[in-house]
Amino acid sequence: MVTLKMLHKLSKYWKDMPIVRPDEPEGGIESLISVNPPAPFTTELNVKFVSDGSDGSDGSHNIDLQAVSNFLTKHNITTTGNTTLCPAEDLRKYQKFGGYNIVMLSSSDKIIGFIMSIVCPIKINPSEKLAHSSKIMCGCTSHLCVAKPLRNMGLAMGLMKELIASGYKDNVYCSYGTATMKISGNAVKITAWYRPIDLAKCKESGFAYKSYIKPTDRGTSRDELAYRVSNLNDRYNIIKLDPSQDVSEHLDYYLSIVNNKKVSFYPDYTHWVKWLSTFNTYVVSDGDNKLGVFSYTTIHANIAETGETVSMAFPLLFVSGTDSSGDNILMKAMLSVVKADGFPLIYIYQCGSLTSELLSQHNAMETSAKIYLNWYNHSVRVTPEDVYLPLF
Numbered sequence: 566m567v568t569l570k571m572l573h574k575l576s577k578y579w580k581d582m583p584i585v586r587p588d589e590p591e592g593g594i595e596s597l598i599s600v601n602p603p604a605p606f607t608t609e610l611n612v613k614f615v616s617d618g619s620d621g622s623d624g625s626h627n628i629d630l631q632a633v634s635n636f637l638t639k640h641n642i643t644t645t646g647n648t649t650l651c652p653a654e655d656l657r658k659y660q661k662f663g664g665y666n667i668v669m670l671s672s673s674d675k676i677i678g679f680i681m682s683i684v685c686p687i688k689i690n691p692s693e694k695l696a697h698s699s700k701i702m703c704g705c706t707s708h709l710c711v712a713k714p715l716r717n718m719g720l721a722m723g724l725m726k727e728l729i730a731s732g733y734k735d736n737v738y739c740s741y742g743t744a745t746m747k748i749s750g751n752a753v754k755i756t757a758w759y760r761p762i763d764l765a766k767c768k769e770s771g772f773a774y775k776s777y778i779k780p781t782d783r784g785t786s787r788d789e790l791a792y793r794v795s796n797l798n799d800r801y802n803i804i805k806l807d808p809s810q811d812v813s814e815h816l817d818y819y820l821s822i823v824n825n826k827k828v829s830f831y832p833d834y835t836h837w838v839k840w841l842s843t844f845n846t847y848v849v850s851d852g853d854n855k856l857g858v859f860s861y862t863t864i865h866a867n868i869a870e871t872g873e874t875v876s877m878a879f880p881l882l883f884v885s886g887t888d889s890s891g892d893n894i895l896m897k898a899m900l901s902v903v904k905a906d907g908f909p910l911i912y913i914y915q916c917g918s919l920t921s922e923l924l925s926q927h928n929a930m931e932t933s934a935k936i937y938l939n940w941y942n943h944s945v946r947v948t949p950e951d952v953y954l955p956l957f
């Protein structure tokens with residue numbers, strides 16, 4: 566039973582949504598399908614929706630992504646005061662990957678809201694109280710934004726209901742995403758970290774970094790030494806996966822290491838090729854032995870305090886196939902790739918193999934950002950260590 570106390574802490578909107586909750590009877594995917602979509606959205610305001618979905622392969626798109634990007638630049642100011650940006654070219658990449666874009670328009674056709682979801686195959690392993698072990702198509706949802714003057718009028722829920730309804734049409738019933746609040750009892754807190762790479766650029770942009778006492782080296786400041794990204798020893802190889810080649814061996818390897826995780830991104834070959842075409846993905850090996858896989862994307866923010874716009878590398882997959890020594894090499898490899906690609910810092914969600922131990926060991930810094938991973942229509946209970954999903 567969901568207790569009153571629990572509900573009290575959750576959003577007043579979400580507690581009334583038809584949603585599979587962790588403490589409700591468990592079943593297979595059928596039990597999700599039987600959950601009705603939310604009642605249609607109604608508002609006294611004169612708004613309409615335009616949507617694109619689901620895989621964009623027919624090239625027929627209704628939404629002007631440049632206009633969406635401009636809208637986000639103006640309105641996507643988060644609770645931190647910083648603005649999360651999304652260039653049109655990134656939106657185009659996500660659209661090609663496959664998913665949904667929903668735009669809310671005013672009566673004069675001005676964009677007043679946006680939400681998007683990319684559709685990812687997710688595998689959920691059974692354990693104690695889990696609902697099922699099926700692979701499900703899950704919307705990984707992000708970039709929810711309502712125009713500043715129109716907030717607190719229920720419009721975000723309108724965008725979410727429209728997105729949910731679009732997913733139902735294509736048998737995509739489940740979704741997850743990060744938000745600053747819990748929407749259900751199985752939400753899990755995710756800690757965000759960052760690891761400076763270019764110290765001067767980080768400082769200029771408003772990202773602080775710790776002063777280190779050790780080590781001491783004449784002529785080099787202590788800070789610089791602590792944040793130096795060293796090159797990997799020659800025995801290690803970092804291979805960037807090329808989707809125009811046969812990448813089945815790498816997919817098999819990736820699946821073999823996520824196979825026993827509680828929740829993971831679990832693509833078939835077509836989805837893997839799409840993934841590699843959208844996000845830079847690398848396999849790291851020690852001679853002939855593969856050690857792990859990582860992918861990253863770029864996120865962009867305008868920092869309120871300094872007015873600077875920063876582009877940060879942001880890991881989406883980080884899966885080590887070995888012990889903690891493998892995690893270490895994988896982390897070093899990721900930092901060196903991100904450095905070579907010219908990013909001043911890497912922003913990291915602590916989940917899966919990216920543990921607090923590993924992050925502190927590599928001089929990442931914990932932020933105070935309040936972030937929860939929320940599930941819609943799934944009763945899976947996870948801890949951050951269980952999560953091998955792309956998070957945006």
Ligand SMILES: CC(C)(COP(=O)(O)OP(=O)(O)OC[C@H]1O[C@@H](n2cnc3c(N)ncnc32)[C@H](O)[C@@H]1OP(=O)(O)O)[C@@H](O)C(=O)NCCC(=O)NCCS
Pocket residue numbers: 575576577578579640641642643644708709710711712715716717718719720721722723743744745746748
């Ligand atoms: C967050 C934001 C979209 C809310 O828009 P809004 O139209 O004012 O929201 P509504 O009036 O529909 O109501 C808010 C409800 O939407 C839900 N909600 C808001 N953001 C949500 C999210 N990211 N995920 C799920 N539900 C969310 C909550 O249930 C909330 O209800 P509560 O007050 O009971 O907790 C808006 O403030 C915004 O654009 N902020 C800037 C961008 C941002 O922070 N986006 C979210 C990133 S996590």
